[in-house]
Amino acid sequence: MKYSDLVRPDVLKQPVYEPGRPIEDVAREFGLEAASILKLASNENPLGPSPMGMEAAEKALREAHLYPDGGCWRLREALSTKFDLATDQFIITNGSNEFVTLLCQAFCGPGDEAVMGAQSFIAFKIGVLLAGAKPVEVPMPDMRHDLDAMLAAVNDKTKLVYIPCPNNPTGDCLTQEALEAFVDQLPDHVIFCFDEAYAEYSDDAPDLRPLIAKGKKVVCCRTFSKIYGLAAFRIGYAYGDAELISLINRLRAPFNVNAIAQAAATAALRDHDHVARAKQVNDAGLKQLVAGFEALGLEYRAEGGNFVLLKVENPGQIFETLQQEGIIVRPLKPYLLTQHIRITVGTETQNARLLTCLQAVLEGEESGDSASERP
Ligand SMILES: Cc1ncc(COP(=O)(O)O)c(C=O)c1O
Structure with a gap:
């Protein structure tokens, strides 16, 4: 008898939460340095802990x-x-x-x-x-x-x-x-x-x-x-x-x-400086991303929190290609949002890297090659 025959039947139907991919995982899969990977997948604070x-x-x-x-x-x-x-x-x-x-x-x-x-x-x-x-x-x-x-x-x-x-x-x-x-x-x-x-x-x-x-x-x-x-x-x-x-x-x-x-x-809870800085970086980061998406002619939603939704034709492909480039974002299949990816707002440098990479990936899609094939 298998354990799955013994378990409560509803356990077999229970969906499992899919978190953003951990940095170490992506580093292993693509042979990248963990330190070079930018995780914008789980709405974490880019300034680090308080x-x-x-x-x-x-x-x-x-x-x-x-x-x-x-x-x-x-x-x-x-x-x-x-x-x-x-x-x-x-x-x-x-x-x-x-x-x-x-x-x-x-x-x-x-x-x-x-x-x-x-x-x-x-x-x-x-x-x-x-x-x-x-x-x-x-x-x-x-x-x-x-x-x-x-x-x-x-x-x-x-x-x-x-x-x-x-x-x-x-x-x-x-x-x-x-x-x-x-x-x-x-x-x-x-x-x-x-x-x-x-x-x-x-x-x-x-x-x-x-x-x-x-x-x-x-x-x-x-x-x-x-x-x-x-x-x-x-x-x-x-x-x-x-x-x-x-x-x-x-x-x-x-x-x-x-x-x-x-x-x-x-x-x-008493670290008011950290909270204020995180809010300031997030406010500025949202503006930077929005300006970047507009320059790329992309549809987006940036309404609240420390993340944005970006509408793209092929979210699975964009997710994969960004990942090969060392940037982890979040596809949204569990939410039945099949035309969007979610991106956490980063620091100014991180946002700039994301936008540059995104532009390369989109141009690569148009011309039929992938960003990772370019020098
Ligand atoms: C709306 C919302 N609630 C709760 C959480 C989870 O928070 P916690 O890490 O405290 O479990 C998240 C995390 O992404 C969230 O987006």
Whole structure:
């Protein structure tokens, strides 16, 4: 008998998250120096990790023989000050991805439904399927969440509704007004999850707290993986009603977030210089990429966050050729976006390299050779 005969049948149907390709992988495949590879595939921070976060992490390493604080008290205290909410309104998770998975486990099961946009960040759909519930994917005309259609998709079986803002990969985001009007119309048996992984890149990110204060069934998740530059540590958080948070706490593993990550995140939260610099580099980088795409006559979407969507005729080919040149971007097949690639905004030098390479690849396509064949 094979293991696949023994496993729960739904495990065989479970989709697996496809991350951006790791640098080492691409280096091995193409015989390139890892240091020469530019990864613009996972919306990481091109400036690197928060220096204050790293200093705290290095100190915490010396205490590696001790179990971490399972309740992440210091970080929750720091977040409580930042957001002016109580400490028991926060949960710290192994990346915000873990939060989304736990939320689905806590509130969804077989026979339940969860509503999302058809091109919403895919971690939620994966979490819903893992919980044995049915993902209801609402079409996104012009790649935007269709709030009326999402409301129409809500029924007695609906347990969760999910919207990321800005959404990865489409970049669309709700205004405060639209967010409040949408949540106001959700029935009381539905929990709304707002994913703000990229909020710090925005000047006017919507705020879920007025809705929490009104007693609405809402929860917001955020991450240290993006502007704080701590993706490798796997640490994120969510805030909402204390009762909701305490229920989700029952499901998490006892020490789900390690001590090094906790120390790094707590310090990174105070690293205002790093956050400001990252935002500035991102704002400038977005302008640089947009100007470059326009000069190349390409269609793009650059709406929010630290990434852009680029429309190309042959995304698979462009992805492959850029990869041979040492640049990793992200094809978007899992999102059924078959004419786009997603590119993380880099530093000025990185963006310039991407644009030059992209131009060579596109010209090569027109003339029938590949960029790697040219001197
Ligand atoms: C919208 C959105 N939410 C969550 C995440 C994942 O964050 P984390 O690294 O904290 O799991 C991402 C990562 O790309 C994202 O784009």
